[in-house]
Amino acid sequence: MSEPVYISSSPHIDSGATTSKIMRNVIYSLLPACAMAIYLFGLPGLRTLLLCTLGCMMFEALCNKLGGKPGTLSDGSAALTGILLALNLPPGSPWWLALLGAAIAIVIGKQIYGGLGYNPFNPALVARVVLLISFPVQMTIWAAPTPFSTGFDAVTAATPLGEWKTAVMLTGKLPENLSAGTLNYLTGNMPGSLGEVSALALLLGGLYLLVRKVITWHIPVSFIGTTLLLSGIFWLVDPTRYPDPLFHFLTGGLLLGAFFMATDMVTSPITTKGMLIFGIGCGVLTVLIRLFGGYPEGVSFAILLMNAVTPLIDRFVKPRVFGTMQEVKG
Amino acid sequence: MSSSALKTFPGGLHPPDSKQATAGKPIELSPLPVELILPLSQHIGAPAEACVEVGEFVLKGQMIGRAKGFVSVPIHASTSGEVIAVEPRIHPSGRLLPSIVIKPDGEESWCELFPADPEKLTAAELIERILQAGIVGMGGATFPTHVKLSPPDDKPIDTLILNGVECEPFLTADHRLMLEAPKQILAGINILRKILQVEKTWIGIEANKPDAIALLQELCAGTGIEVVPLAVKYPQGAEKQLILALTGREVPSGSLPMEVGVVVQNVATAAAIATAVIEGKPLVDRVGTISGPLIKKPKNLRFHCGTPLQHLVDLCGGIEHPPAKILAGGPMMGQTQLTLEAPATRGTSGLLLFAKEDLPLRPQTPCIRCGRCVQVCPAGLLPTTIAAYVRLDLIEAAEQTSAMDCIECGCCSYSCPAAIPLVQSLRQAKGMILEKRRGA
Numbered sequence: 098m099s100e101p102v103y104i105s106s107s108p109h110i111d112s113g114a115t116t117s118k119i120m121r122n123v124i125y126s127l128l129p130a131c132a133m134a135i136y137l138f139g140l141p142g143l144r145t146l147l148l149c150t151l152g153c154m155m156f157e158a159l160c161n162k163l164g165g166k167p168g169t170l171s172d173g174s175a176a177l178t179g180i181l182l183a184l185n186l187p188p189g190s191p192w193w194l195a196l197l198g199a200a201i202a203i204v205i206g207k208q209i210y211g212g213l214g215y216n217p218f219n220p221a222l223v224a225r226v227v228l229l230i231s232f233p234v235q236m237t238i239w240a241a242p243t244p245f246s247t248g249f250d251a252v253t254a255a256t257p258l259g260e261w262k263t264a265v266m267l268t269g270k271l272p273e274n275l276s277a278g279t280l281n282y283l284t285g286n287m288p289g290s291l292g293e294v295s296a297l298a299l300l301l302g303g304l305y306l307l308v309r310k311v312i313t314w315h316i317p318v319s320f321i322g323t324t325l326l327l328s329g330i331f332w333l334v335d336p337t338r339y340p341d342p343l344f345h346f347l348t349g350g351l352l353l354g355a356f357f358m359a360t361d362m363v364t365s366p367i368t369t370k371g372m373l374i375f376g377i378g379c380g381v382l383t384v385l386i387r388l389f390g391g392y393p394e395g396v397s398f399a400i401l402l403m404n405a406v407t408p409l410i411d412r413f414v415k416p417r418v419f420g421t422m423q424e425v426k427g
Numbered sequence: 428m429s430s431s432a433l434k435t436f437p438g439g440l441h442p443p444d445s446k447q448a449t450a451g452k453p454i455e456l457s458p459l460p461v462e463l464i465l466p467l468s469q470h471i472g473a474p475a476e477a478c479v480e481v482g483e484f485v486l487k488g489q490m491i492g493r494a495k496g497f498v499s500v501p502i503h504a505s506t507s508g509e510v511i512a513v514e515p516r517i518h519p520s521g522r523l524l525p526s527i528v529i530k531p532d533g534e535e536s537w538c539e540l541f542p543a544d545p546e547k548l549t550a551a552e553l554i555e556r557i558l559q560a561g562i563v564g565m566g567g568a569t570f571p572t573h574v575k576l577s578p579p580d581d582k583p584i585d586t587l588i589l590n591g592v593e594c595e596p597f598l599t600a601d602h603r604l605m606l607e608a609p610k611q612i613l614a615g616i617n618i619l620r621k622i623l624q625v626e627k628t629w630i631g632i633e634a635n636k637p638d639a640i641a642l643l644q645e646l647c648a649g650t651g652i653e654v655v656p657l658a659v660k661y662p663q664g665a666e667k668q669l670i671l672a673l674t675g676r677e678v679p680s681g682s683l684p685m686e687v688g689v690v691v692q693n694v695a696t697a698a699a700i701a702t703a704v705i706e707g708k709p710l711v712d713r714v715g716t717i718s719g720p721l722i723k724k725p726k727n728l729r730f731h732c733g734t735p736l737q738h739l740v741d742l743c744g745g746i747e748h749p750p751a752k753i754l755a756g757g758p759m760m761g762q763t764q765l766t767l768e769a770p771a772t773r774g775t776s777g778l779l780l781f782a783k784e785d786l787p788l789r790p791q792t793p794c795i796r797c798g799r800c801v802q803v804c805p806a807g808l809l810p811t812t813i814a815a816y817v818r819l820d821l822i823e824a825a826e827q828t829s830a831m832d833c834i835e836c837g838c839c840s841y842s843c844p845a846a847i848p849l850v851q852s853l854r855q856a857k858g859m860i861l862e863k864r865r866g867a
């Protein structure tokens with residue numbers, strides 16, 4: 098036999114799953130939300146999407162080059178970060194805001210830690226929060242959806258969460274027409290960040306991820322479930338002051354966060370038990386920040402805070418080793 | 428057949444079963460090769476000691492290697508012929524190990540055999556016959572059977588489990604044996620029951636072999652042996668996972684099945700026990716599945732122990748291209764072979780050949796902490812964490828994270844999207860921990 102044979106450790110077959118396939122599937126799952134974003138916000142929306150995505154890929158390539166590392170564009174993670182970032186920005190974001198966000202996400206959110214797999218925080222969320230704190234004005238200009246819009250002079254309005262928060266602060270009561278908008282919230286006909294507005298598109302994508310087994314149900318279900326439960330309790334206590342759970346469910350970034358951001362594998366726990374704790378934590382923090390925090394929206398902060406707790410969760414929450422009565426201590 | 432209703436274990440996965448090529452093919456007899464290479468180590472434990480010399484003429488079934496110690500078994504000539512060499516030869520483990528090479532005379536003349544009626548033998552006599560016949564676990568583990576059948580007095584055994592799961596993809600040898608020699612298997616089971624005096628006997632078979640399940644259920648009616656279809660999930664055939672699925676008992680970490688009163692034997696081992704006790708014939712042949720994408724005519728073959736792999740390949744239509752990977756055993760736990768010159772032994776349940784395009788060759792990428800390895804691990808471990816400890820040389824941490832509980836099933840590596848060789852790291856961890864323990 099002249100040809101060499103491969104000598105390797107078992108197993109000798111694999112599932113065919115690869116990192117880039119996972120990333121690609123997440124990108125596919127976001128396509129309905131992207132389509133809705135472009136439909137609702139027109140050219141400015143498309144511009145933000147393109148700038149963020151291409152920007153992230155560019156900064157990723159640059160970092161690889163400077164670090165003398167092999168290219169990682171093909172794993173799809175940079176493109177995915179770009180899309181997620183865009184979906185978290187106001188539709189009419191200026192070009193420099195989008196590019197700055199891309200730079201923050203890739204360089205500060207990911208590459209300084211050593212790249213994919215080593216970053217403790219979700220890169221897109223790091224960028225969103227840094228931008229929100231540094232450019233509070235630009236980050237809270239919400240264009241009202243104007244389907245097929247081509248102009249950049251869109252009418253601005255408050256997001257439903259923002260509207261509610263302002264009303265409660267001024268009058269101590271919910272605005273009157275709050276739940277009248279349910280149908281609009283479902284389709285996305287409300288002001289908000291590019292990707293958070295269409296609940297239907299997000300649910301469709303989330304379902305795709307579950308069906309394709311890219312993610313498991315643990316994080317989205319515990320995150321959303323906790324949010325509904327806790328906001329429901331507050332609503333029952335004082336329905337004139339606290340919005341109902343459906344409002345929480347459909348507005349703001351809950352669905353985008355629960356299905357696509359909190360499930361980021363790198364920054365969430367590796368055990369299913371840990372994922373449940375993570376999801377519950379995200380839900381509790383989201384409701385508390387929304388109801389009592391200074392910002393109307395709490396999903397990003399909640400996820401980032403739970404990202405920070407993830408190493409701790411992984412340290413203490415371990416699967417039960419076969420044949421042992423209790424969990425092994427780390 | 429809904430798998431949720433069937434008994435099973437936590438963790439595990441569903442690799443494509445790839446059994447279609449041979450599941451319907453009756454077992455064929457392999458003709459004699461030109462030379463038989465019989466390693467003195469075809470089992471776990473101390474190698475046997477050669478007791479024949481070059482030039483000597485041996486009969487089929489004659490002992491040619493003596494057991495050395497309790498955890499060891501004798502080796503027998505698998506045909507009649509001349510001993511042409513006693514020397515190190517390539518072993519399925521990849522090492523050069525002492526072997527006895529026989530040039531068959533083509534007569535297949537048996538040595539003097541002593542058939543017996545198991546009813547008339549005591550448990551001790553039965554165990555002695557099993558030892559003298561060189562019976563080992565034929566599912567691939569090759570642990571000497573007489574040792575498993577001699578539990579210490581303080582470990583009462585109340586349950587016997589026959590493993591007919593065959594959860595490794597490609598392999599169909601046990602399946603065919605259950606269909607073609609069920610009575611032989613049952614005879615073996617009865618001998619095992621007599622030895623162990625168990626209250627309960629189960630035969631566990633994956634639900635993807637309904638014909639074998641139906642046949643054995645029919646034959647076992649009224650015998651007190653229960654044939655149980657099990658969920659189709661890898662590694663359903665792993666000893667501890669099988670015990671849990673059938674009995675609900677969990678073998679404690681670091682212990683053997685006897686700790687929970689159970690002995691597990693492979694169905695092929697049971698058949699070999701019947702042959703050994705009733706006909707007096709030692710373990711000189713076995714059934715294996717010759718398959719894989721490169722094999723033209725995949726088959727289930729009954730071959731002489733010591734048959735060179737090349738001979739088996741030739742019997743299955745030969746190959747056009749040299750193989751990129753040669754596997755003894757199944758694709759999840761099988762061992763890569765350096766060459767087709769290596770022999771098939773008592774533990775060879777299959778021979779699989781792969782071309783380069785069939786191999787999952789892709790570069791390793793960083794762990795994305797997806798948790799897939801954790802979710803599939805039937806042992807409840809954190810494979811990615813232990814692998815990281817191994818990379819950092821933190822052996823103590825690996826030990827504390829239960830690395831020793833790894834059953835090397837391969838589920839973690841199989842599902843890892845980053846192509847990280849997790850099992851390899853786990854095996855390395857186990858090796859280093861054992862070394863440390865020996866040194867300590």
Ligand code: SF4
Pocket residue numbers: 803804805806807808810832833834835836837838839840849850853
């Ligand atoms: S760590 Fe060991 S027991 Fe767990 S899946 Fe990997 S090989 Fe199997």
Ligand code: SF4
Pocket residue numbers: 367793794795796797798799800801810811839842843844845846847849
């Ligand atoms: S399966 Fe691979 S990538 Fe996923 S957590 Fe385990 S080692 Fe990491």
